[in-house]
Every structure is written in structure tokens, then in C-alpha cells.
Amino acid sequence: MYDLKNNDLLAAKIRVTEEGEQRIALNLPVGMVRLALNADFDKTLLSASDSLKDLDFAEIVRLADEGRTGQIIGYETDDGQKVTVTVE
Numbered sequence: 024m025y026d027l028k029n030n031d032l033l034a035a036k037i038r039v040t041e042e043g044e045q046r047i048a049l050n051l052p053v054g055m056v057r058l059a060l061n062a063d064f065d066k067t068l069l070s071a072s073d074s075l076k077d078l079d080f081a082e083i084v085r086l087a088d089e090g091r092t093g094q095i096i097g098y099e100t101d102d103g104q105k106v107t108v109t110v111e
Contacts, residue, residue: 030053030087030088030090031052031053031054031057032052032053032054033052033053033087033092033110033111034050034051034052034053034110034111035049035050035051035052035053035056035083035087035108035109035110036048036049036050036051036108036109036110036111037049037050037051037075037078037106037107037108038106038107038108038109039072039074039075039104039105039106040104040105041102041103041104041105042103046072046074046104047072047074047075053083053084053087053110056080056083056084057084059080060080060081060084073100073102074100074102074104074106075106078096078106078108082096083095083096083108083110086110087110091110092110092111093109093110093111094107094108094109095108095109095110096108
């Protein structure tokens with residue numbers, strides 16, 4: 024059985040923009056990310072976009088566990104895409 028944590032109700036909002044236009048918008052409940060990690064989820068399902076292949080989902084959960092909210096990750100890929108992760 025799964026024990027629900029308070030931060031599991033938060034959402035990790037993943038955004039990828041290129042030249043000011045939104046290319047990817049994912050809203051993932053932190054609890055779902057935690058379950059996927061515990062089930063050894065195959066992250067290649069999200070690697071259709073090269074901009075997400077290096078995203079560390081365990082780090083997102085760890086930061087949410089620490090109570091961090093707002094933008095927790097932000098970087099630009101080699102091809103100029105901007106990736107941000109916000110926890111709300």
C-alpha cells in the first residue's frame with residue numbers, strides 16, 4: 024500500500040520553450056512521479072524530446088520533500104530550448 028505524503032498533492036509543472044513558444048507542457052503530480060520512480064519507471068518514455076532526457080525526476084521529488092516550491096529547476100539545452108520545472 025502507498026502512504027500519501029502532503030507534498031504528493033503538489034504538481035511538478037514541466038515547461039519547454041523554444042524561441043518564446045511553448046513546445047512541451049507537462050503537469051505531473053509529485054506522488055505520481057514518486058510512484059513511477061519506486062516502480063523503476065522507464066524514463067525513455069519521456070525522452071521523445073531531447074530537452075527532457077537529462078531531467079532528474081528523483082531530484083524533483085527530493086526538492087518537493089524538502090518543501091521547495093516555485094521554480095526549482097531551470098536550464099537551457101544546447102539547441103536553445105529552455106526547460107523549467109515549477110512545483111506548486
